Amino acid sequence: MWSAAMRGFALVNGHIYVSFKPTLKVEAAVILGNRVAYVGSEAGALSKARTLSLETLDLRGKTVLPGFIDAHMHLDLLGVSLNTLDLRGVRSIAELKNKLGNYVERSRARWILGRGWDQEMLEEKRYPTRWDLDEAVNDRPVVLSRLCGHVAVVNTRTLEITGLTEGSISGLLRNEAGVPTGVVTGKALETIRSMIEEHTTFDERKKLLINALVYSASQGVTTVGFVSCGLASFKALQELEAEHGRLPVRVRAYLNPGEAKHMSLQDLKRSSPYLKVNGVKLFADGSLGARSALLSKPYSDSPDTSGCESIDVDSLRKFVKEACETGMQAAVHAIGDKAVENTLKAFESVAECSRKLRNRVEHASVLRSDLIEVMRRLNIVVVVQPHFVVTDWWVVSRVGVERARFTYPFKTLAGNVKLGLSTDAPVEPLNPWETVYVATTRGRHEDIPLYRHTAGECLTLEETLHFYTDGSAYALLEEDELGTLNEGKLADMVIVDKDPFNIPLEEVRRMRVLATFVDGRCTFTFREYSGLEGLKEKNLNKSLSNF
Numbered sequence: 001m002w003s004a005a006m007r008g009f010a011l012v013n014g015h016i017y018v019s020f021k022p023t024l025k026v027e028a029a030v031i032l033g034n035r036v037a038y039v040g041s042e043a044g045a046l047s048k049a050r051t052l053s054l055e056t057l058d059l060r061g062k063t064v065l066p067g068f069i070d071a072h073m074h075l076d077l078l079g080v081s082l083n084t085l086d087l088r089g090v091r092s093i094a095e096l097k098n099k100l101g102n103y104v105e106r107s108r109a110r111w112i113l114g115r116g117w118d119q120e121m122l123e124e125k126r127y128p129t130r131w132d133l134d135e136a137v138n139d140r141p142v143v144l145s146r147l148c149g150h151v152a153v154v155n156t157r158t159l160e161i162t163g164l165t166e167g168s169i170s171g172l173l174r175n176e177a178g179v180p181t182g183v184v185t186g187k188a189l190e191t192i193r194s195m196i197e198e199h200t201t202f203d204e205r206k207k208l209l210i211n212a213l214v215y216s217a218s219q220g221v222t223t224v225g226f227v228s229c230g231l232a233s234f235k236a237l238q239e240l241e242a243e244h245g246r247l248p249v250r251v252r253a254y255l256n257p258g259e260a261k262h263m264s265l266q267d268l269k270r271s272s273p274y275l276k277v278n279g280v281k282l283f284a285d286g287s288l289g290a291r292s293a294l295l296s297k298p299y300s301d302s303p304d305t306s307g308c309e310s311i312d313v314d315s316l317r318k319f320v321k322e323a324c325e326t327g328m329q330a331a332v333h334a335i336g337d338k339a340v341e342n343t344l345k346a347f348e349s350v351a352e353c354s355r356k357l358r359n360r361v362e363h364a365s366v367l368r369s370d371l372i373e374v375m376r377r378l379n380i381v382v383v384v385q386p387h388f389v390v391t392d393w394w395v396v397s398r399v400g401v402e403r404a405r406f407t408y409p410f411k412t413l414a415g416n417v418k419l420g421l422s423t424d425a426p427v428e429p430l431n432p433w434e435t436v437y438v439a440t441t442r443g444r445h446e447d448i449p450l451y452r453h454t455a456g457e458c459l460t461l462e463e464t465l466h467f468y469t470d471g472s473a474y475a476l477l478e479e480d481e482l483g484t485l486n487e488g489k490l491a492d493m494v495i496v497d498k499d500p501f502n503i504p505l506e507e508v509r510r511m512r513v514l515a516t517f518v519d520g521r522c523t524f525t526f527r528e529y530s531g532l533e534g535l536k537e538k539n540l541n542k543s544l545s546n547f
Helices: 042-052 075-081 093-106 130-134 156-162 186-198 202-218 231-244 265-269 313-325 337-348 351-357 369-378 395-404 410-414 432-441 449-457 461-475 505-510
Strands: 008-012 015-020 023-026 028-032 035-040 055-058 063-066 068-073 112-117 142-146 151-154 172-174 180-185 221-229 250-255 275-283 329-334 360-363 381-384 418-421 493-496 513-518 521-525
Touching (some): 008 042, 015 028, 023 035, 028 042, 035 042, 042 055, 068 418, 068 461, 075 202, 075 221, 093 112, 093 130, 093 142, 130 151, 130 156, 130 180, 151 186, 156 186, 180 186, 202 221, 202 231, 202 513, 202 521, 221 231, 221 275, 221 461, 231 250, 231 275, 275 313, 313 329, 313 337, 313 351, 329 337, 329 351, 337 351, 337 360, 337 369, 351 369, 369 410, 381 410, 381 461, 395 449, 410 418, 410 449, 418 461, 432 461
Parallel strands (some): 008 055, 068 221, 112 142, 221 250, 250 275, 275 329, 360 381, 381 418
Antiparallel strands (some): 015 023, 028 035, 063 493, 142 151, 151 180, 172 180, 493 513, 513 521
16 A cells, blocks of 8 residues: 555644745644645644644754645656666657667567657757657567657568558658658557557556556646546556555546446446546547648748548537536647647537536647637636647747747636646656746747746746646546635645745756645655654655655
8 A cells, every 4th residue: 555544633834835926825734634624833833743643744944835636647658668668869860769779679568669759859850750769669669759759660570560551551651762751650659559559468557557656746746637548558557556445546437438428437436536538538639740730821930731620510519518418528639730720629518517517628739819819718627738838849830920929828718718737648748837937938048939838827936836746636626625725625745955936947947846645645755855853654655666
């Protein structure tokens, strides 16, 4: 079991932020069972601790915050990324091949998987090909996903195993001679990933999910919105919870619509404090990096395309209506402005249900003023990923200066809609402080071109922390229980090494999580942090390496 039950404790001698809108800071708090029983003065907390015979935790000047809530991430893919080849920051195809070759020498995996390359960062300014990969590995299937996850490159062995070249499946890119290059997207990529899924055992899946859950706790994330959750992953999480009595992080699942149909309404509604189904995840388009995000006008750097429609408006309306009828929140991936427009049309067709269930637009990367007005009118929740700003450093050339003004417009959205923050991990780093840094500085220090056109879209630190806690709780339908440390709320919180309001914004990315609590129980402690020694429960001092 990740942590035994605790009766309660008092937190004293530190800085405790109860909420960020308004920003409320207190001297001390008392946790009783799994809830916040008191916030206020240190004298008041010590008095209650004596009355209730509770232990006292001396924070030694450290800071306590509500736990971070990542409203949109991929728990299964995070687990995979923690155990496969990391290609972030690769600067050339030669470097990619070298990393791949070195990795293969150490790996016994049946499938060689990796993620993180970006053709915009490569010296060659092109996609890698199967012939590039063949030079490093030709006897085992290799699948290397682009950073966004919407494009991958595979080697020749993968094409042979999957038989993709023998059919007419879409998404298999070919060169001028009509020969498959190994670059795959759409249906072809889905086929490859389905085959990998089939070769993943249930026990392997459980281990990957455990890795992802523990890693999330280590980053100070106490609740995740697990989007595109497959039925196998959901069942694995159910089994993990049954085995351990709880999970180290709360999980709110958004199922793939096809798989959700295989669950009864009773199964969909069955939930626990740690694991529940919130809704379904749908796709309206692809990504800006792959130029498959659906725009209303052609790409500025590729005028022959406006992106791809993942689903037509009528079908999207149908899926949204079905989700509404079963009481499921619809979370729709829509990056381009035309995809957002299509999504809002679907939501408007079930407007009252949309308001009640808080249907969500995921990403909303490229917008227009008219779309923001429709979002406001329909009371739509928007879940954004601030770190995209620096990852998509090339976005101004992709969409042009005119559209750049409404690209990742976080401040404008904050003034018009309910906003939740997330990372889309493993697309972006799960570390919340990296997200906080980018949301507040917007690439200013990295000289990101978008900053010069949208400096006014920076969020304040207070706004960012609010949207990352209470705002994301609202997006997950949990604001009554999570998101702040007000009395009566669940005791999900993190202890960090500094007060973020007392350091320069450019230093917040170096903040360190010292301990994470979920339901009043410690699910992570930094191995060098000794601040929990005062508590009698010995297993509170478990660190990441102990799980």
